Amino acid sequence: MRYARWSSFYALTWLVTASIAWSDDRLSGGETTVFVTNDKAFARPLANISRLTRRQHTVGNSFFNQNWVASPASTTSRDGLGHLFNARSCSACHVRDGRAEPPGKGEIALGLVMRISLPGRLATGGPVPDPSYGLQVSERALPGLKAEGHVRVSYEEVDGTYPDGERFSLRRPTYKIVDLGAGPLSSKTRFSPRVAPAVHGLGLLAAVEDDTLRALEDPSDRDGDGISGKLNMVWDYEGQRLVPGRFGWKANQPSLRQQTAGAFVGDLGITSPLFPKENHTASYAELHNFGEQSEDQNPELSAKILQRVTAYLETLAPPARRDVDDPVERQGQSLFARMNCASCHTPELRTGNDYPLAELRSQTIRPYTDLLLHDMGEGLADGREDFEANGQEWRTPPLWGVGLQERVNGHTMLLHDGRARDLTEAILWHGGEAEKSRELFLNSTSKERSALLSFLRSL
Amino acid sequence: MNRTLLPLLIAMAVALVSCKKSESGSGDQAAANEKTPLKEKGAAESEVVEHYTKLVSAIYLDAFAHAKTMQGAVNAFLAEPTAELMQKARDSWTAARLPYLQTEVFRFYEGPIDDEDGPEGLLNAWPMDEAYIDYVEGSASSGLVNNVTEFPKIDAALIESLNEKDGEANISCGYHAIEFLLWGQDLSAEGPGNRAHTDYTTADNASRRSDYLRAVTNLVVEKLEGLVAEWLPGNDNYRAEFLKLPSSKALEKIMTGMSMLSGFEMAAERLNVAYDTKAQEDEHSCFSDTTHNDMVYDLTGIHNVWTGSYGDLSGPGLQVIAQGLKPELAGQLGSKIEESVAAAKAIPVPFDQAILGEDTAPGRMAILHTIETLEDQAELLVALAKEMGFGVPISEEEE
Numbered sequence: 001m002r003y004a005r006w007s008s009f010y011a012l013t014w015l016v017t018a019s020i021a022w023s024d025d026r027l028s029g030g031e032t033t034v035f036v037t038n039d040k041a042f043a044r045p046l047a048n049i050s051r052l053t054r055r056q057h058t059v060g061n062s063f064f065n066q067n068w069v070a071s072p073a074s075t076t077s078r079d080g081l082g083h084l085f086n087a088r089s090c091s092a093c094h095v096r097d098g099r100a101e102p103p104g105k106g107e108i109a110l111g112l113v114m115r116i117s118l119p120g121r122l123a124t125g126g127p128v129p130d131p132s133y134g135l136q137v138s139e140r141a142l143p144g145l146k147a148e149g150h151v152r153v154s155y156e157e158v159d160g161t162y163p164d165g166e167r168f169s170l171r172r173p174t175y176k177i178v179d180l181g182a183g184p185l186s187s188k189t190r191f192s193p194r195v196a197p198a199v200h201g202l203g204l205l206a207a208v209e210d211d212t213l214r215a216l217e218d219p220s221d222r223d224g225d226g227i228s229g230k231l232n233m234v235w236d237y238e239g240q241r242l243v244p245g246r247f248g249w250k251a252n253q254p255s256l257r258q259q260t261a262g263a264f265v266g267d268l269g270i271t272s273p274l275f276p277k278e279n280h281t282a283s284y285a286e287l288h289n290f291g292e293q294s295e296d297q298n299p300e301l302s303a304k305i306l307q308r309v310t311a312y313l314e315t316l317a318p319p320a321r322r323d324v325d326d327p328v329e330r331q332g333q334s335l336f337a338r339m340n341c342a343s344c345h346t347p348e349l350r351t352g353n354d355y356p357l358a359e360l361r362s363q364t365i366r367p368y369t370d371l372l373l374h375d376m377g378e379g380l381a382d383g384r385e386d387f388e389a390n391g392q393e394w395r396t397p398p399l400w401g402v403g404l405q406e407r408v409n410g411h412t413m414l415l416h417d418g419r420a421r422d423l424t425e426a427i428l429w430h431g432g433e434a435e436k437s438r439e440l441f442l443n444s445t446s447k448e449r450s451a452l453l454s455f456l457r458s459l
Numbered sequence: 460m461n462r463t464l465l466p467l468l469i470a471m472a473v474a475l476v477s478c479k480k481s482e483s484g485s486g487d488q489a490a491a492n493e494k495t496p497l498k499e500k501g502a503a504e505s506e507v508v509e510h511y512t513k514l515v516s517a518i519y520l521d522a523f524a525h526a527k528t529m530q531g532a533v534n535a536f537l538a539e540p541t542a543e544l545m546q547k548a549r550d551s552w553t554a555a556r557l558p559y560l561q562t563e564v565f566r567f568y569e570g571p572i573d574d575e576d577g578p579e580g581l582l583n584a585w586p587m588d589e590a591y592i593d594y595v596e597g598s599a600s601s602g603l604v605n606n607v608t609e610f611p612k613i614d615a616a617l618i619e620s621l622n623e624k625d626g627e628a629n630i631s632c633g634y635h636a637i638e639f640l641l642w643g644q645d646l647s648a649e650g651p652g653n654r655a656h657t658d659y660t661t662a663d664n665a666s667r668r669s670d671y672l673r674a675v676t677n678l679v680v681e682k683l684e685g686l687v688a689e690w691l692p693g694n695d696n697y698r699a700e701f702l703k704l705p706s707s708k709a710l711e712k713i714m715t716g717m718s719m720l721s722g723f724e725m726a727a728e729r730l731n732v733a734y735d736t737k738a739q740e741d742e743h744s745c746f747s748d749t750t751h752n753d754m755v756y757d758l759t760g761i762h763n764v765w766t767g768s769y770g771d772l773s774g775p776g777l778q779v780i781a782q783g784l785k786p787e788l789a790g791q792l793g794s795k796i797e798e799s800v801a802a803a804k805a806i807p808v809p810f811d812q813a814i815l816g817e818d819t820a821p822g823r824m825a826i827l828h829t830i831e832t833l834e835d836q837a838e839l840l841v842a843l844a845k846e847m848g849f850g851v852p853i854s855e856e857e858e
Contacts, residue, residue: 055725055830058723058727058728058732059736066586067628069593077740
């Protein structure tokens with residue numbers, strides 16, 4: 001009996017300890033969480049970072065922030081920009097490691113890229129590039145060269161009314177590409193505008209095991225909750241095989257390394273060991289006399305610096321949640337669950353026990369994403385396939401830090417193309433699998449809606 | 460502070476500073492202070508905080524006075540652009556850096572230098588893409604200097620407005636902009652940059668380059684003057700606010716400057732990035748090859764705060780509180796701070812050559828040793844802060 005009593009005492013102690021550790025809703029990233037609420041809230045390294053990892057982080061930080069220049073230049077480690085590019089540095093779009101916004105009237109886009117492709121899929125499963133423009137419209141080019149084109153966005157206000165009489169308005173975007181450098185695009189061209197997302201917490205998302213995500217999948221909606229969720233399966237260029245995707249608006253990148261190398265070549269025109277070919281098509285280069293691309297040149301980004309920038313992104317911490325004990329936010333949190341938001345914006349995940357970077361192992365994290373693709377309805381559809389993602393499917397974006405976006409980036413624009421001007425509009429754009437949740441939001445009282453928003457702003 | 464009195468006050472203060480030997484060293488007050496009998500804790504804390512404000516004020520005044528001297532040398536050169544006067548202007552830049560570097564420990568806590576509208580980014584932003592300002596090898600027409608169409612007139616307002624526009628490396632002003640305009644790119648292994656004085660006489664856009672150098676120098680002087688005003692004794696400035704803070708809040712700020720400069724700015728940004736990439740453009744003062752000064756005098760700045768001394772000024776430094784609280788920790792930290800200055804001094808000159816070679820090369824070993832010493836130092840500062848009842852960061856948090 002004594003033994004039993006003691007063991008239940010231990011069990012109780014363990015439960016209490018565990019529930020304290022597990023239920024601390026502030027800890028977005030477990031032991032990696034940083035408690036920062038200023039404009040650097042997304043820019044801090046993991047709270048538990050080791051000295052050696054920190055050194056890699058800071059080197060990556062330097063390369064993430066700095067402008068790349070045209071090659072050849074006096075600078076030896078930071079040249080290779082272009083010929084075509086969307087930005088001169090990572091931080092130009094991911095400002096303070098945060099989220100970009102769509103271009104204003106007449107502005108050349110910085111922070112929004114237009115992905116393009118033709119119908120169908122390549123042998124890798126990926127989208128089919130346009131023969132002249134490739135997979136992305138480059139907004140900028142080196143001096144003397146012609147950029148591929150400029151994205152113009154215009155908005156139409158669409159009014160709506162909550163059942164309780166309160167009014168709202170959404171802005172529906174229309175895109176066109178002007179100043180095209182190689183003639184008109186095919187009438188079959190598919191477009192997908194994408195805003196640069198915030199980049200904190202990515203290492204923790206990388207450290208969640210594939211099996212954990214598979215367990216969240218329900219592609220044929222067997223549980224009948226109207227919510228499916230599937231992993232994208234995308235091409236791993238180093239392994240030369242299909243693997244689960246988890247990064248990007250359509251989860252079309254399998255790893256931070258490939259995401260990073262892809263952004264370097266696609267957005268900055270900087271080649272790397274992973275992507276040794278420039279981002280322009282041969283026909284565009286010929287048309288505009290880019291000159292020969294020398295065969296023997298080393299990749300513009302060395303394997304070392306690619307590793308450092310990847311390590312930087314891997315080790316940016318998620319900021320802690322604020323005001324967790326506020327009763328209004330508690331109410332909002334339970335509404336978040338009751339309205340089924342949490343079915344896709346999974347509040348809690350666990351990272352794997354044997355992830356390469358020790359700091360990220362075995363953490364209970366609160367990213368509010370399942371990293372899966374969901375049908376979001378026609379309103380948000382881009383009609384462009386991206387591996388397994390069809391034109392209506394998007395990956396659930398993480399919500400951690402969403403309440404600090406205004407502090408960090410000075411705006412509250414949300415969704416893949418920044419059309420939502422605030423959290424409310426982002427919710428109201430939800431459709432498809434999230435249609436029921438949207439209706440629950442519409443039909444809730446104004447007090448409940450505001451509690452839900454308070455909760456979201458505490459993230 | 461009464462704005463009309465300010466120029467007079469500054470002039471008087473500058474005169475005072477200029478009269479004394481401004482060999483901006485650390486002094487030998489450490490030993491003296493160690494023997495200071497411990498006062499009652501609260502009193503000791505407020506004395507340390509008050510003395511800190513005097514120290515800050517003295518160092519900014521010195522930085523300002525030297526910048527004025529540099530302004531004179533630059534204007535003399537621009538009036539008569541000879542190689543000799545160019546060298547004098549360069550020497551004045553190097554001298555002006557020494558006190559300024561010792562002010563960097565006053566950053567990182569949203570004080571006047573880097574609060575929301577603080578001028579840090581306009582004074583010492585780095586690393587910079589020099590092609591944003593002027594021509595570089597392989598690109599004869601790059602930079603604001605040569606962009607006549609878009610920027611027909613170059614003045615301080617334009618230069619200030621273009622700083623960090625469209626990217627963090629788009630640096631248009633500050634010490635390093637002046638450095639680039641005086642030295643040019645450092646393309647040789649042996650010495651610094653070797654810009655010809657004819658860049659200011661017969662070269663393309665020489666007069667625009669002169670306008671640029673004049674305006675950007677004026678801007679540095681103007682921004683330093685603003686900082687001096689915030690720290691001079693007075694009723695209506697940052698110093699007054701700082702002295703009204705509870706001692707622990709003020710000490711938290713003081714130590715945040717020390718820990719961030721040790722762990723983040725020096726160990727990581729300025730030493731480790733260059734150590735890791737072995738790339739010249741990652742050294743702090745790459746045009747003039749004076750990066751060794753950046754290391755030594757920034758760390759001397761930490762030493763100043765610890766000992767409470769600067770030049771002829773001495774008084775209770777942070778070490779007094781540390782010794783009262785945790786003598787052993789204070790001892791460790793004190794020796795670490797000495798060690799870090801010594802470690803930085805031991806890095807072979809020029810820095811851009813010291814980073815090269817195998818990891819066993821003397822230069823690289825000296826740099827790694829400095830990095831490790833500073834990492835230790837940052838951790839000791841964190842430990843001391845914890846004993847004092849607050850936390851201090853050692854990585855990027857505030858600008």
